[in-house]
Every structure is written in C-alpha cells, then in structure tokens.
Amino acid sequence: MYLVIDRGMIIIDTGLERIKEKYIEAFSEADIRMQDVNLIVVTHGHADHFSFAGEFKRMTGAPVLCHNLAITALRTGKSPEYVPREEKGKEFLELIGTLDLTPYGPVDPDLTFENEFDLAPYGISGKVIHTPGHSDCSSSVVLDSGEAFVGDMLIDSPLTGEMRLPYLASDESRLFQSYRKLLGMTEVFYGGHGTHLFKMEMLELIRKDKSPEAKKLLDEYNAEEKQGWARF
Numbered sequence: 001m002y003l004v005i006d007r008g009m010i011i012i013d014t015g016l017e018r019i020k021e022k023y024i025e026a027f028s029e030a031d032i033r034m035q036d037v038n039l040i041v042v043t044h045g046h047a048d049h050f051s052f053a054g055e056f057k058r059m060t061g062a063p064v065l066c067h068n069l070a071i072t073a074l075r076t077g078k079s080p081e082y083v084p085r086e087e088k089g090k091e092f093l094e095l096i097g098t099l100d101l102t103p104y105g106p107v108d109p110d111l112t113f114e115n116e117f118d119l120a121p122y123g124i125s126g127k128v129i130h131t132p133g134h135s136d137c138s139s140s141v142v143l144d145s146g147e148a149f150v151g152d153m154l155i156d157s158p159l160t161g162e163m164r165l166p167y168l169a170s171d172e173s174r175l176f177q178s179y180r181k182l183l184g185m186t187e188v189f190y191g192g193h194g195t196h197l198f199k200m201e202m203l204e205l206i207r208k209d210k211s212p213e214a215k216k217l218l219d220e221y222n223a224e225e226k227q228g229w230a231r232f
C-alpha cells in the first residue's frame, strides 16, 4: 500500500493485511486523518492488492478506482488467473498456492476507466494509465513528477530476495509494451510490494530478463535514444 500526498491524498493498493487496527494505528502515527483520503486506486485484480479496499472505502468514505477489466475480480473477490511467464514462474505459483489469498471482502468499484484516468480532481498531479501484461487489468499511477507506481510490474522475489520483473504475465508481449510506455514517462518505478528503482536500474532489470520480448524492447529503446541524441 502507498499513500500519495499532494494537494489531495490517494491510497494505491490496500494489501492482504486483515487487521483493521494496524491501518488505523499507522495513519494515526503519521498524523493523517482517514477521511482526508480522496481516492483508493487498485492497480490490478490480484487479491493481495485489493483485499482491504472495501474496508478502506468504509473507513475513509473515498471512492475505489480500478480498470474496467478488474471489476469482476473486485466484485467477486476472485483474482484473474495467475499465468507463469517462465520456468521460475511455476515455482512461484507453487509458493503462492500455499498462501491464503482469499480477499478480506469483495468491493464494488465506484470509478472505472479504459485507457487513462486524470487524478487532478482528486488533488494529485498525475494520472492512472492502463499498463496490461502482468494481468489484463494492470494499471499504473504516473505522477507528473516522473514517479510511477507500477503494481506487480516490479516485484521483490520471495524466491531469491532480489528485485525483478514479475513471474506472472497474462500477456508477455503486452507486458513489455507497457514497460516501453512507462520508460517514456517515468524516472522512478515503485513496485507493488514496497520497493523502488530508478529508470536506469529498471532498464538493467529488463536487460537481465532473458525473454525475446525484453531484447526487442531494449533494441527499440536504444534505437530511439540514439535518434534523440542525433537531433542535438
């Protein structure tokens, strides 16, 4: 879960934690009033990202926003299919199969979008954009400052302890198209489980990925960068 504070305040994702008092305590320690939250953004329909959204909606009175394609997951509490994207992905699936990912409770989203959603009316200079690939409904919050909250497009691996690209992708090709889109507008990437990387580090992670899609993205990116330099 992230809390972004500008003129207004938004929550990004709400986690699997089930103890309401822990959230109340954290807000109180930070001297933040829950009713000052203007919007709750859910980056995608995997339960560990929206599990507590219904309770937060009740506690803050703020509307819940998600992509059109995440509506069913939030309403039913059932995550979209987890699709492994490489050999390690199967190991990862076995691991998360041992976790209780039942959401705390389903939630009815109040706001949905297809391509992008402007956050200015909620006091935040930025927008939410559709960045499919990890799941079809995956979205990212991109601030005008160049910071982006990309959900599970960037993870801390529970298998190796390292930061890396996700083990799961509903569509590998779209995943890398989404990285391409974000690389053009983002300087800092905040992952879905509390870590962040600068753009150069993100490019390095993509370079380490062995998929042909990663190589294609880097070739395109480097060619465009070269063209950019040639213009000077």
Ligand SMILES: [Zn+2]
Pocket (backbone or CB within 6 Å): 044, 046, 134, 152
């Ligand atoms: Zn996910």
